[in-house]
Amino acid sequence: MSTDRLISYSEAINEALQEEMRRDADIVLMGEDIGSYGGVFKVTKGLYSEFGAERVIDTPISETGFIGAGVGAAMTGLIPIIEIMWIDFTLVALDQIVNQAAKLKYMSGGQTSIPLVIRTQGGGGRGNGAQHSQSLETIFAHIPGLKVVAPSTPYDAKGLLKTAVREGSPVIFIEHKMLYNQKGHVPLESYTIPLGQSDVKRRGKDVTLVSLSRMVLFSLEAAELLSQEGIEVEVIDLRTLVPLDLAAVIQSVKQTHRVVIVHEATGAYGWGAEISARIQEEAFDELDAPIVRVTAEDTPVPYNLNLEKEMLPQVKDIVNAIRKSIQ
């Protein structure tokens, strides 16, 4: 990466959008306040002035309407990238995502493709309260027909979004509100990252830690702390839940024999359970200790910032879990 730069997660996403829109005139953006205002998180900044109102479309507040329209547009030759301002709002439009986008190809016997990306952002940490802080990725991952991406770094965000746009099928692309300002290395050269390929964010021999999105950063902090004690944690960033790179996880488990799974979604029936179940299904004899999950508590997200911290997984919780795992 000769032309390496530090840019923010939101800038990286913005670049991916810009590059893809320049590459393919069929790509359109839809969403609320994404036009001249550039989106409430400024992710679509500048795109309206470059691509115009025809391709960067400010929609009425009607997520069912414009996700549905996105589905129809995708079936007929466009590649809509839809911004749902907060992942919590996907719930007003879940029919169009789950009953329509995810199923139309199948139900039509393969006649139709739905090249559609739904960009949204989730997670807590800003005191936005229970209706603006959820981590709902598990819901989407459970629905056949949807691919689910949740990047943790600017580099990953850019490369994965570019792939998502070219995927030819519905992709739920989940950003994290607390990552938008995080900076990271992103080369000037164009690149893509395939979906379904995890990334080892830190090598380690003692425990395999599986995570994604913001929790990768927390996990790396925890790994750093424990490293000072001589505990070496291998941090695997799944990056996508569907497709799932289980092979990489299993390979690591075969070295470490211990697993910690970290996610910000609430614990019960969360995606960590699937990872846990799969590992024990495929590497039962490799496990020297129970797989430990670190997740949000099974409650709505409280508003008070201290309570929110208490409810969401923190670095210290991850540290404790790792200790527990290697006991």
Place this chain on the structure above:
Amino acid sequence: MSTDRLISYSEAINEALQEEMRRDADIVLMGEDIGSYGGVFKVTKGLYSEFGAERVIDTPISETGFIGAGVGAAMTGLIPIIEIMWIDFTLVALDQIVNQAAKLKYMSGGQTSIPLVIRTQGGGGRGNGAQHSQSLETIFAHIPGLKVVAPSTPYDAKGLLKTAVREGSPVIFIEHKMLYNQKGHVPLESYTIPLGQSDVKRRGKDVTLVSLSRMVLFSLEAAELLSQEGIEVEVIDLRTLVPLDLAAVIQSVKQTHRVVIVHEATGAYGWGAEISARIQEEAFDELDAPIVRVTAEDTPVPYNLNLEKEMLPQVKDIVNAIRKSIQ
């Protein structure tokens, strides 16, 4: 049970509704075609003529509207029991279920209660196609604030529904379309079944099988077949996913050391993963073999009846899984 009778699953639910409505004048029913027509599955038959249009309310086709109205009614002194004709249609109204009903008590600091039951039916087996055959219970179980019930027998259906109505908090009560005509023993005397209490539907010492709803029946068939070979399967019907009776499962696992989980929901990120993860978390050393999951394939439900059978778990799949577990 001196006054035992055989009645159908739909009759049992109907009785529960009738008894509860007689007991408590605050209970109202809302839904599409549930009034004089008695519901498309005839579950509300006769209730309109007994309780009148004020308490058995035919609604316009607007699930967001009337679930939302149910939430508002529940907050102000009524106990609405809402019929959503097919579970697939909850997706047009998920905001009201997940962002509203599930969170309002918490967000209000406990000022509000939402005594609301959403009755719906799911599952495949009738060739209803991808938008009318889903098993979406995992989605609800993942959301803190919702209780999730899915009975397998007329007896359970009646007893659990009566409890759900009295629970004082939102309950998603999931019936199975293929069970409505199944008959079972139901006493004439009034009874309730607490939520969070599983039921051992068959005793066995070799494998613990965990299931719910229609798959319990399939599992019992499988157990019967294997019993002829001397393999004794303990079939635990969870009956509710939230609250989850993990203790009973663990207790059984301590006897059998082997587990098979069976559900009709698609496998990836389905509720079986949570059960599997929990068992290995809490009884790691008790397991003599990997936990096996038998689930629907990770695809939409195909229309063709043979394909549908192939996609959904069948008795033979359960038999194979049990064999695999005890190998």
Place this chain on the structure above:
Amino acid sequence: MSKYMNKHLLDEASWKWDEKLVLQAWRLLNLIREFEEKSIEMYKAGLMGGSLHSYIGQEAVAAGMGMVMEPQDYMTMTYRGRGQALAKGADPYRLFAEMMGRADGYCQGKGGPMHIASSELGILGANGIVGAGIPIAVGAAFTSKLKKQQRVSVTFFGDGATNQGAFHEGLNLAAVFKLPVVFVCENNLYSEMTPIKDSLLNEHIAERGAAYRIPSVIVDGNDIRAVHEVGQEAMARARAGGGPTFIEAKTYRLVGHMFGDSESYRERAEVERWRQKEPLIQFKELCLNLNLLPEETLSAVTEEIRNQIGDAYELARKASEPELEEIFTHVY
């Protein structure tokens, strides 16, 4: 009445179709009717899964619109949508095959009666979720406008569907973006077993189209000529960049909502009254009264189509089942 709403009245004196159109109309009406009758037979014979939602009585809506849609136009419809599919040019054999879940079906047997789709015919798909096809059609119109394609989206839905949020959002989007969409609301007076008058207060559902400032017209949905006339105008407006039109076609389904429906919610007399006005009888009488076509020609067409449908059905019965591995294809 809002300036966005009007009632269509056919000018009987000036109305004129050449023989070709008359024949086309009669063929389409019969094609749908015969197909629907045969479908009931199929359902009774236990050859289908799921439910069967018959279109009998409403044929003039699909047929009238079918006469004005071009092959490149897009269409979405509902579980009750084989009639519209036929009107858009669907092959009865492939429809029957789909309904019986066969590999030759439009969706290879994976969609079923509620999910008929044909990309080559512009049929984006029938939908099992009330109202859900509306925004999808709007999206197709969006593509058409952006790509300057002159393809119009026609979306069919029922009276009851107008109570869904998706309806509201879809119509507003089409209005705001001035998209080439024709909304065809088939007001058959019932939404499943519930009279529509118990589910909304509007005298005319067209009021609801007008509320988005979409030109909205009420039309006799049992008169194929009337549907054709308003349909033609709506398609022309859309194609000329004039934006959406809302059509309320007043009609009636003469059979139950689905096969097995006890129809306890309506009087037989009501059904009988509407049967007098049913689209085929109506059009046939017209043909005879105005000497448009002789009785023999009309009957010959009916006969011919009956045979065609019968053959297609028999062929479909013998069509092969899809391979079991097909459950894994087309997921992504």
Place this chain on the structure above:
Amino acid sequence: MSKYMNKHLLDEASWKWDEKLVLQAWRLLNLIREFEEKSIEMYKAGLMGGSLHSYIGQEAVAAGMGMVMEPQDYMTMTYRGRGQALAKGADPYRLFAEMMGRADGYCQGKGGPMHIASSELGILGANGIVGAGIPIAVGAAFTSKLKKQQRVSVTFFGDGATNQGAFHEGLNLAAVFKLPVVFVCENNLYSEMTPIKDSLLNEHIAERGAAYRIPSVIVDGNDIRAVHEVGQEAMARARAGGGPTFIEAKTYRLVGHMFGDSESYRERAEVERWRQKEPLIQFKELCLNLNLLPEETLSAVTEEIRNQIGDAYELARKASEPELEEIFTHVY
């Protein structure tokens, strides 16, 4: 214009309030304004989480409705809803405490600024999901009707919210079941950063209420007298069993959608034009012109309220944080 819609015009000649009402109005307007100003201070001081959506400029809507709501009436509102809460009788201390996440807050600090609720005041809750409070209010009205309670549900929402499916479904339910609901649409011309005229074609949003055959009225939302007048009529209709009313209150928010909004989407001149018509100045001038209250009294009220708000704020700053174990309570 539809017969279900009309434009309210205050009859200046016959308009008359006794001193008590005038004072009440002035107090409420000041209470909300001072509270909102202080909230901005609080947000700037970093004492709040999340976002702050200010109500400055729209006070006459909440205040006017507050004057006609009874304590037993129900209310839902939005993230921009502290003004309505105050109008319904909320304690500024407990509001500030909630906004700072303190144990004394209305929701024990677990709800936050977007989720103010008070069961004792009939405040069913502010909502962070656009449109979602509408069906909830309709449901409360349902209870009221069934239990013959004479409690009216008032639901506040914005112009942009009328594009949501929940709006459509909620209004239709209220119309069909003739429920005691007053729908108050605060048309402040913007939905976040998007001008409402780009999101719907209606000249008046009241057209949308009328589409459900709900009596709908357009009112000057910056004139507390006008809001009071239409509000009173709407509440009376609801209480008398006459069903819902839709009020479109034309108003303007004088500050950004949320704190930090660059307001790049509108001209400063537009904001200034509206500032001339802002509700407090307008009402104050009226009081002076008509000699309703002397300048000193008006200023004294402002001063008094400013102190009250200042005290409440200081007290709230010192209020204690909830216990961490509270994360586990009130889940079910």
